[in-house]
Amino acid sequence: MAALMNENAIAGKPARVRLAGSDLLGVAIVIAAAIAGYFLFPNNLALLTRIISIALLVLSLDLVTGYCGVATLGHAALYGAGAYAAGMAAVHFGITDPLAMMAVGILAGTAAGLLSGVIVLRAHGLPQLVLSIAIVHLFHEAANKASSWTGGSDGLASIAPDPLLGLFEFDLWSRTAYVFGVVLLLVVLIVLRLVVRSPFGMLCRGIKEDPIRIRAMGASVHGTIMRMYAISGAVAGVGGALNAISTQVVGLDSLSFTLSAEALVMLVLGGTGSLYGALIGTVSFLWFEDIVSAANPFHWLTIVGALLILVVLFAPRGLYGTASAFLERRQEARR
Amino acid sequence: MTSILEVCNLKKAFGGLAVTNNVSLSLNPGDRVALIGPNGAGKTTFVNLVTGNLRPDSGMVRLGGETITGLNPMRRVRKGLVRSFQVTRLFQDMTPAEHVALAILQRDGRSTQMLGHFSHMPDVTAETGELLSKLGLHDFASSKVSRIAYGQQRLLEIAIALALRPKVLLLDEPAAGVPQSDTGRIEQALAELPADLAVLMIEHDMDLVFRFARRVIVLAAGEIIFDGSPAEVTKDARVREAYLGSYAYVSSVA
Ligand SMILES: Nc1ncnc2c1ncn2[C@@H]1O[C@H](COP(=O)(O)OP(=O)(O)OP(=O)(O)O)[C@@H](O)[C@H]1O
Numbered sequence: 084m085a086a087l088m089n090e091n092a093i094a095g096k097p098a099r100v101r102l103a104g105s106d107l108l109g110v111a112i113v114i115a116a117a118i119a120g121y122f123l124f125p126n127n128l129a130l131l132t133r134i135i136s137i138a139l140l141v142l143s144l145d146l147v148t149g150y151c152g153v154a155t156l157g158h159a160a161l162y163g164a165g166a167y168a169a170g171m172a173a174v175h176f177g178i179t180d181p182l183a184m185m186a187v188g189i190l191a192g193t194a195a196g197l198l199s200g201v202i203v204l205r206a207h208g209l210p211q212l213v214l215s216i217a218i219v220h221l222f223h224e225a226a227n228k229a230s231s232w233t234g235g236s237d238g239l240a241s242i243a244p245d246p247l248l249g250l251f252e253f254d255l256w257s258r259t260a261y262v263f264g265v266v267l268l269l270v271v272l273i274v275l276r277l278v279v280r281s282p283f284g285m286l287c288r289g290i291k292e293d294p295i296r297i298r299a300m301g302a303s304v305h306g307t308i309m310r311m312y313a314i315s316g317a318v319a320g321v322g323g324a325l326n327a328i329s330t331q332v333v334g335l336d337s338l339s340f341t342l343s344a345e346a347l348v349m350l351v352l353g354g355t356g357s358l359y360g361a362l363i364g365t366v367s368f369l370w371f372e373d374i375v376s377a378a379n380p381f382h383w384l385t386i387v388g389a390l391l392i393l394v395v396l397f398a399p400r401g402l403y404g405t406a407s408a409f410l411e412r413r414q415e416a417r418r
Numbered sequence: 419m420t421s422i423l424e425v426c427n428l429k430k431a432f433g434g435l436a437v438t439n440n441v442s443l444s445l446n447p448g449d450r451v452a453l454i455g456p457n458g459a460g461k462t463t464f465v466n467l468v469t470g471n472l473r474p475d476s477g478m479v480r481l482g483g484e485t486i487t488g489l490n491p492m493r494r495v496r497k498g499l500v501r502s503f504q505v506t507r508l509f510q511d512m513t514p515a516e517h518v519a520l521a522i523l524q525r526d527g528r529s530t531q532m533l534g535h536f537s538h539m540p541d542v543t544a545e546t547g548e549l550l551s552k553l554g555l556h557d558f559a560s561s562k563v564s565r566i567a568y569g570q571q572r573l574l575e576i577a578i579a580l581a582l583r584p585k586v587l588l589l590d591e592p593a594a595g596v597p598q599s600d601t602g603r604i605e606q607a608l609a610e611l612p613a614d615l616a617v618l619m620i621e622h623d624m625d626l627v628f629r630f631a632r633r634v635i636v637l638a639a640g641e642i643i644f645d646g647s648p649a650e651v652t653k654d655a656r657v658r659e660a661y662l663g664s665y666a667y668v669s670s671v672a
């Protein structure tokens with residue numbers, strides 16, 4: 084009996100139940116928000132689908148930056164690889180089944196992730212950042228030059244995906260694309276939740292804080308981050324392929340430094356090192372950008388900049404990070 | 419008895435400064451060795467060379483008869499050569515239970531598993547609980563490391579090292595920075611280390627050294643100037659000279 088109680092104390096049973104509960108709550112909130120979005124903004128489903136697609140990019144970035152501590156400003160390379168691969172599969176190889184296009188996007192994203200990882204992990208700190216920027220520029224240039232394959236600066240157009248599961252046409256109002264996107268996001272979210280809570284996720288958090296300690300435990304820092312890069316590439320690939328399928332064009336902007344930097348801004352805005360932080364950062368940034376750019380097309384960038392400065396100064400752990408730290412403190416105070 | 423760790427003619431210089439100068443020593447299973455020496459003598463550097471955190475200019479390290487000089491720190495740990503750090507290296511947001519569980523999972527080759535949570539693995543939680551209880555950390559098992567006292571953090575360093583089931587354990591000042599009132603617990607933990615484990619401990623506190631060690635090695639300016647029993651070390655002229663004017667030794671030995 085005593086031993087049993089001991090084990091419970093180690094496992095932190097109450098904390099765990101709370102965690103599992105908050106996981107379910109998080110997924111439920113995402114589902115509720117998705118349903119609300121569908122009915123509240125029936126004319127803006129294309130924008131909402133784009134938000135989901137970018138959210139997948141930001142989640143992917145969070146895996147390497149937020150969980151493993153890799154500094155990168157070139158993460159759109161993974162996203163763009165997924166988008167172009169899915170688009171080219173449809174245009175040049177007649178692979179127009181959306182699930183097959185998705186699979187191609189995931190494979191390409193994973194490959195781009197592994198390639199980026201191999202290069203970026205050669206350096207640390209600022210040199211690492213520079214390498215990541217070089218990668219996204221090289222990808223961008225390659226897509227620009229190989230215009231017979233990619234459409235170059237005109238973009239890759241006339242991607243015509245088949246109906247989803249042979250049943251649901253990708254309609255003009257983006258209803259199918261939106262539902263497809265929501266389902267993909269939920270699947271990714273649940274899988275990533277498992278991954279970041281697993282022993283592997285714990286190892287990654289350790290690497291972010293102190294790689295020397297992790298090596299002194301006999302674990303491979305490089306090997307672990309490469310695995311995470313592969314997962315991250317797959318997730319970015321989902322986002323890219325979703326973008327190709329839903330908008331039916333792929334432009335060079337999906338492989339750009341700008342998108343990479345914006346993804347990092349969204350991640351910091353929401354809070355690094357938590358999946359919900361990545362989601363909240365993306366939604367608030369893109370939603371805010373949409374409102375402000377409509378209300379004041381001349382000064383919206385200024386306003387977005389000011390918002391960012393406010394968040395970084397007053398909520399340095401991001402919107403979600405700050406809120407959850409606040410709740411944690413209150414809970415402790417009550418105990 | 420055949421030695422488990424053998425160090426031959428290890429040399430390392432930083433710039434022109436010879437910090438490790440032709441150091442040779444060997445440890446047998448069950449050894450309790452204290453490595454002492456004035457500040458800056460090169461004790462931590464020696465540990466860094468043995469564990470592979472630093473690359474020696476020349477010399478050789480053997481573990482269980484196998485040459486490991488060319489291996490990286492990770493591979494040496496996997497072969498049973500484990501260290502602790504002079505300044506605690508722990509993950510501030512993780513709990514002691516998580517630290518120890520991670521070390522156990524890593525030892526068993528399960529740390530890259532992507533499903534499940536360690537608290538659902540009965541063998542891991544049982545071993546974690548056992549180790550933490552042994553080091554008196556059981557009550558803090560689920561507090562964040564940033565919330566526990568420094569003395570407890572030092573004990574956790576030892577718990578992590580033990581979770582890796584080492585053959586050779588190198589402890590770099592396990593009691594450094596711990597208030598006098600808390601060193602008793604650390605000393606007890608040291609006394610309870612597995613009997614067949616070879617332990618080399620760097621320590622400045624001479625009381626602790628005399629109670630722990632059956633052999634004392636003195637390092638001064640990168641060279642071993644004494645290797646013998648605790649009883650003899652106090653009488654050695656070169657040791658006295660090396661420590662002349664140095665704080666702890668003079669006061670506790672003279
Ligand atoms: N990376 C380095 N580069 C240059 N010099 C170094 C480096 N590491 C250590 N040193 C120097 O080597 C000498 C030995 O340092 P070391 O840390 O090994 O001493 P120590 O015996 O562990 O001292 P302490 O008792 O203070 O921990 C010191 O003079 C230190 O300044």
Ligand SMILES: [Mg+2]
Pocket residue numbers: 461462463504
């Ligand atoms: Mg030292």
